[in-house]
Amino acid sequence: MSASNFDDHRANDWYESTKREVATDQGVLRYHEAGEGPPLLLLHGSGIGVSGWRNYRHNLEVFATHFRCYILEFPGFGISDTFDGPPMVTAAKSVVLLMEALRIESAAVVGNSMGGVVGAQVAIRYPQRVTKLVTIGGIGPNIFSQNPSEGTRLLQEFADGPSREKLVRWLDCMVYDPAVITEERIEERWDASSDPASQDSLSAMYGSKALAERQYAMRNSEAPPYWSMLHKVQCPTLLTWGRDDRQCPPDMAMIPMRCIPDAELHIFPNCGHWVMIEAKEAFERVTIEFLLR
Structure with missing residues (x-):
């Protein structure tokens, strides 16, 4: 089934039938659940109007034929409750809270961009929790490419002063083929970006003040960056990347x-x-082969 047919004929029913929520001592976490088999957590990235559902709705049906899938909505992105703390920290905390609440002792993890970093952080801190890790861009430091990247600079422009035009420029930066950025996708992201929680998370990660503070902390902090701890990831890991990624260029994969x-x-x-x-x-083919290997 093509992505367009999935959108036209199944997305709304699939969305409603898989929607779940669970209470934790930090707040309510919302997620989508489908399929049978060993557990697979799908963790979304950051960005404008992002959600777990928007990242993985086209992949869920395929993965659900092999796994019990859980698409987690991170705190502070407008769907799950907002937790106190920086978005990256609360995202990692929410993964463990979800697993505890659903009594999932261990699971494979697929993480897009920020979700891949979160998956790696969980694997480092709780190695018994992550059986295999698949990352989609995002993980590692810029080696040869500029930092902040083109995509991050466009996110900064939007976070400092949202507009539909800035959204379109960022969306075009996310893909190789501009045909992927349809009017429906633009409108969906634009509508979602108006949520106050989503705006707050975006500003906390990509606003000019936040980026300046992050650059200062990187230069002056005695704490090692997360990527210097990657040798502690003990589970088999598949790093996936788009060759033409302008948000997280592929030189980041080297470390x-x-x-x-x-x-x-x-x-x-x-x-x-x-x-x-x-x-x-x-x-899907490469990832499923890796996870079932």
């Missing part, structure tokens, strides 16, 4: 590929940051 003891890298040609969308069938 995690070298430092994670059991890591392999797959780069998809003619593909930007949204590998799970733009290289859907190939990404």
